[in-house]
Amino acid sequence: MEAAKEMSSLWAELEATMPDSKEELNLHFSEKVDTSIVFLLKQAGAQLYSKEKDKCVQTSKIILDYAWEKLNTGTWKDVDKEWRRVYSYGSLFKALGLCTQDHSLKEAIKVCDMGLLMGASILDNILIQVINILQKHFTIAKRSSEDGNIDCTRKKIKGSSCLFYPVMQLETAIPQLLCPSLQYFRDNYLMPQKPVILNGVIDHWPCLKKWSCDYICEVAGCRTVPVEIGSRYTDEAWSQTLMTVDDFVDKYIVNQHSSIGYLAQHQLFDQVPELKKDICIPDYCCLGEGDEEDITMNAWFGPEGTVSPLHHDPQQNFLAQVVGRKYIRLYSPHESENVYPHETAILHNTSQVDVENPDVKNFPLIERATYQECILSPGQILFIPVKWWHYVRSLDVSFSVSFWWS
Incomplete structure (x- = not known):
């Protein structure tokens, strides 16, 4: 009945x-x-x-x-x-x-x-x-x-021990600010196009307390999403497939499948309004030229060891870390010649160099390229200026949200 x-x-x-x-x-x-x-x-x-x-x-x-x-x-x-x-x-x-x-x-x-x-x-x-x-x-x-199922297990995101934890150097560290004013951020970082880590800006986001594998599966487990298979998109074995969030979490997060799967897409927040309610567009985006609907929000969810090869984006980027930590290295657009971009049209915004393990014989100029770096932790936002090259490696199971704006 x-x-x-x-x-x-x-x-x-x-x-x-x-x-x-x-x-x-x-x-x-x-x-x-x-x-x-x-x-x-x-x-x-x-x-x-x-x-x-x-x-x-x-x-x-x-x-x-x-x-x-x-x-x-x-x-x-x-x-x-x-x-x-x-x-x-x-x-x-x-x-x-x-x-x-x-x-x-x-x-x-x-x-x-x-x-x-x-x-x-x-x-x-x-x-x-x-x-x-x-x-x-x-x-x-x-x-x-x-x-009615007493054996129902609840999946939680847990940190994992990273096999390679980068040693940070003081001279290469990206500067950090605590809740700077809009004017200060605009004058000192946006206008001169300098990267910076913003602290205290997203402390009020509900996702920082709510998001776990269990919660994500609860609100989005049955949803079908695109998943990237492989540790980085430049690998020959890299591919894309469609699967439910439940299957993705079980295979690549909980059971640590031998290959790496990464959920990276801009439609997730439109597909799952519950997740979108847990985040907010940073106020600093109002300094851009477009309207709020012109801002693109991307979800990045994957296991430890996932890598985004050195590349640059066509818009300003606020990368907000919600779960886990990420090692990030940035190179100025002035270093473009030294990071050896691919010559093909499809990958022209991606470097040929593995910056953490460079082949200096084939790419000797990489040794003269200067960079900044950080380990981005939950609650922090990294401002990545447009056209700045950035390399990203997840140190733990990680969920990040990026905001692309002009």
Whole structure:
């Protein structure tokens, strides 16, 4: 009885996000989309509104399989947005059609995540609305199940002993400030483009007390996210895949898989509003030229030993450390010739040199390059000026948040 009541409540919330009728779905596409696919989309919509959910799921699978081929032909930048809209509609119809039993909610959430990652916005970002409702009901069902499971283990982020702990030199240390005024930061660091560590700026962030593997799995465990496999993106064996946060934590954080997996993406905070509520955009970003919506927030979550090779970014960067510690080395843009950037267009912003173990025979100029360095700890923010080269290595299991702004 309770399960039926819960499903009835779920469907009522989902229906409230949908247009009042199938005619309002806006299933209009350019001639680039095959008429047969448009027919199937209209059929799936009609099946959904007539409560033929099983048929809707089957029709949506055909749509998604066909659209997937279109999305994976050629390069991503050449994929027509119309086919991304098709994929989003197929994801929406399939996810809603799956919402008949508790055990289907996890799959429905995955379908929505794939729509968000691969598709385009439809019906005023309805996939985000739907997935928030699904996750709320899935979490309730999951908690009810765990309440009766006395063997339920809780995963916590724990520090680990780093095999190589860098020795810091006073002359290379990045300066630190305690809550500088906006004007002081602008005049002494932003305008002259000098790196600095800011202390006391994010002490009020809830994430500093809340975030653990257990909490992240609780609020985002069922979400499908992109994961980078490999210790650094310049390795030949480096690759990308999609997996749930639960699987990522179990494989690469808790069980210390032989390879390294790293969750690095800018959509996580849009996908999981609970995490976004635990952080704030630093006030210093107001010194930039753009608006708040122009600021890009990135999540960086991974095990000890994960490396970001020496590279530079096209915008100013505030790197906020939430969990664990990171060793970071910075080189001024004036040192660009000495750090040997890759000559290819794709990696032109990445150095060929492993700065902690340089090959001085092939890259002799690296020895004359001057740098600054630090170990960034939880609660600290590092200001990395635009175009400054930076190398990052996680000393522990680490979760960082970066803010890119202009």
